[in-house]
Amino acid sequence: MADSPSLMSYDAAQKLAAKYGIKPIKSQYVASADEAVRFSEGKPIALKGITPKAIHKSRNGLVSLNLYNEKMIRDSFSDLSKKLAKLKPFKILAQRMAASGTEIIIGGKVDPQFGKMLILGLGGIYVEAFRDFALRVCPITGRDAHSMISQLKSRSVVAPDKETERMLEDLLVRASKLFMGSNAAEMDFNPIIIHDAGYDAVDIRIMV
């Protein structure tokens, strides 16, 4: 095994994704509660503790959702800071709240035998419970993307209509290109929230 991979900074990961036309939801690291309040511009936001010590942010209580007023933002910021003190190094990410929809995961890994592979799965808390996912060797074609979606048991939930399906196929091909075009060893877009035939990429993690 080579050295253990390191997590690309959220900003760098965002920029890399944007280069391949994958637009993440508006977000920014905040160093203080004041900064978080300014970022919110009066709209609901989420605060997330980012630390290499915990990949399961929600399981570790590092995610506060739907903070729609100043007091909530300040309380949650100080609460998160306390929890994270034990999980250094850490950062706090402020994000606009995504619309509600179906959570999926798109990710990449390097298989020791076959090289870079792309995954699509039902996301969020269901990932490991249902293990409903499709895997392909990169680069994938549009046809591969199509067959990945139809392979899912949850296909009618993930892509309820033709428009969503096309959007998702396009997104998968972009993710494959991103993965092939970068030196990433692992990547997780988790969750991506699918709604109204569009998506919000809420969390991006790229390990290099």
Add this chain to the structure above:
Amino acid sequence: MARKTKSISGVDLTQIIKPRSVAVIGASEKEEKVGHVIMQNYLDVGFQGPIYPINIKAQEKIMGIQAYKSILDVKKPVDLAVIAVPAEAVPHVLEQCGKAKVKGAVIVSGGFEEVGRKDLQDAIKTISKKYRLPFIGPNCLGIMDPRSRNDTLFLPTSKIDRPKIGGVSFVSQSGSVGSSTLDLISGEGFGLAHFISYGNAAVVDEVDILNYLADDPETRVIVFYLEGVQRGKEFIEVVKKVTGKKPIVILKGGETPSGVSAAHSHTAALAGSYEAYKAVFRQFGLTVAEELEELLYYAKVFETQPLSTGNRIAIITNGGGHGVIATDALYRNGLMLPNLSRETEKSLRKAMPKIVNIAMPMDLGGEADAKRYQAALEILENDPNVDGFMVITLFQTPGADESLASAIAKFATGRKKPVVAVSTGSTYTRSHVSIMEASGIPVYESPTAAAKSLSALIEYSRYKEESAK
């Protein structure tokens, strides 16, 4: 024999699979020796070319054939050396083969990397490279090629049946899975193109073998028992090439648990090594068998039936319950019953007695005989809404006898639409099953096995059509 198939790594397997002359190194008069069994097999199967027994202690003859102390004493061209001497002696023997300009070898001896002797395995790899002498093995059964009667298996012909000649090539990393499955194949209706057991794959590996089979006109279907690949990227390239031409049915042994603890992301935690293999198989059009018996199920449908991308399967039966079970099996495997055309319905109504309900699945009745089956099949065949057939013949019923088996056999021969049969039963049934299988219809014991096999055929047909675009 002019055909030269250079693989990606430049290995030519022609002389190993279809040698014109063979040396058996380790040949012996002693019956318990592997080299004796191999010699005996060459004599039993009637290999046509010269055979040279080699043994360092050789006197005049071994098993009645002029013997030599060393391959270097033969002084005639040798295509294949079958090496069955103790592991420690293999490097020396292989070196001599190199000097004697032998074209290829099968090393059946064990005692190499599989028991921690990487040094010995590295030594024979180096010799192979030095003399450009490719070999299969070590630690393998080697080759059986019924057409050229090349047979390096050290399994006595009295203990394992040799399959008849056909279009299925069976490749196995493992020797025991190979030999037991081979024995089963000889009991099936289809025949064998080549059997290749390649053991430790020190030089010739799965990529080389698939590359040979891709261009091999004798191979129509490849059946593969695989434990792992050594060159993932090349493996993908070669299976793409193969599945564009002919099907590969694969069973992957060694289901590595996924969810490696060292994973840094959800993705890595989900997708372990076994999942990666399965994904590659699916993406590049291989047919995955989950169990050994499925290898045979799929092999026989691919070997005997035409491809079909349509999934509307007509079921006719002489047992109502079997029709119901078969219908469930169809839908569970992504297939469906056809909506018969008006014309078909009319013709069937005319041809069938009143007690037969003209609907899918169609129960012809317990007294249905050869004539009734034949009439129904011929009408259904012309319906454009029917893509294939599952014909259930229960031979326990009064109407079913030898003439029914023959009628089904006759109908299914040379059809453009795939036909599979289902016959559940024992002694009496089995004798009729062999009539049908001998004429090239795959017969299954259960509707589920039949439906799975049709589904595999259709899935591959679709892959092939799509990938040709």
